[in-house]
Amino acid sequence: MTPLGPYASFIVTSYALVAAVIAVLIGWVMVDYRRQKARLHDLEASGVTRRSGRSAAKIS
């Protein structure tokens, strides 16, 4: 890796910002998935089922 020179702060800030935003996107998707699955499990546990009778939380 070559030295980053006099503008290193601009380069490092750019890469750090991209990494942070990507981490937020990944976190958002993962947390949302767990939240929706938990809500479906709670609803099914309370006796609410789909008209088809199939489990709403089962996706595979």
Next chain:
Amino acid sequence: MTLTDLANPSRFLSLATRILPWLAAATALLLAIGLYLSATAPDDYQQGATVKIMFIHVPNAWLSMFVWGVMSVAALGTLVWRHPLADVAQKTAAPIGAAFTFLALVTGSLWGRPMWGTYWQWDARLTSVLILFLMYLGLMALWRAVDDPSRAARAAAVLTLVGAINIPIIKFSVDWWNTLHQPASVFRMGGSTLDRAFLIPLLVMAVGFTLLFLTLHIAAMRNEILRRRVRTLQMLQASKPRAAA
């Protein structure tokens, strides 16, 4: 498996669960290779090491337009075929596209300060990308403002297709107007003007970021389908006491 099978939300969920780990692994691998190539790329004879910002700025800028293109195709699916999966694709792409556009604007700004002497210039390219970012935010607000997902989808589809006019404006703004932003140097008539030492890391990063979008989009679509199932079950639950009464 036909396209009709895939367009079934249950089938989509099953397929998404199977392919997401592979897509995520391919994304991580490509981005790791891209980062290594970016770190070891030589300095530019004029820009020095700041050329490394290009390896993240350009893929984000490409994706900011590509995601709107994906939303436009999904908008056609909503308006022409009224398919719920098209609604889901439209809705879930918007925040991801907004994030890529935000990153394109900010990394461009951080690249512009040392190279142009300014963080921002109201030239045609920068301004049209800022408008694209505002349109993404507007679409997200529209989705939140309307309770019924199918009504929101139709309104969002119209707005998406109208907003698609901005995509060729962004692409050709550097040719149509005098801009501080440089003209196209990769996809242009006569071939790329970039040296292979920069072109290869850039293309690897671009493919890596595109796979990242696909991974995030499919995962977000899966979440949205589950959210709609929650909504349906909550409506069933709410209607139960009335049915019994």
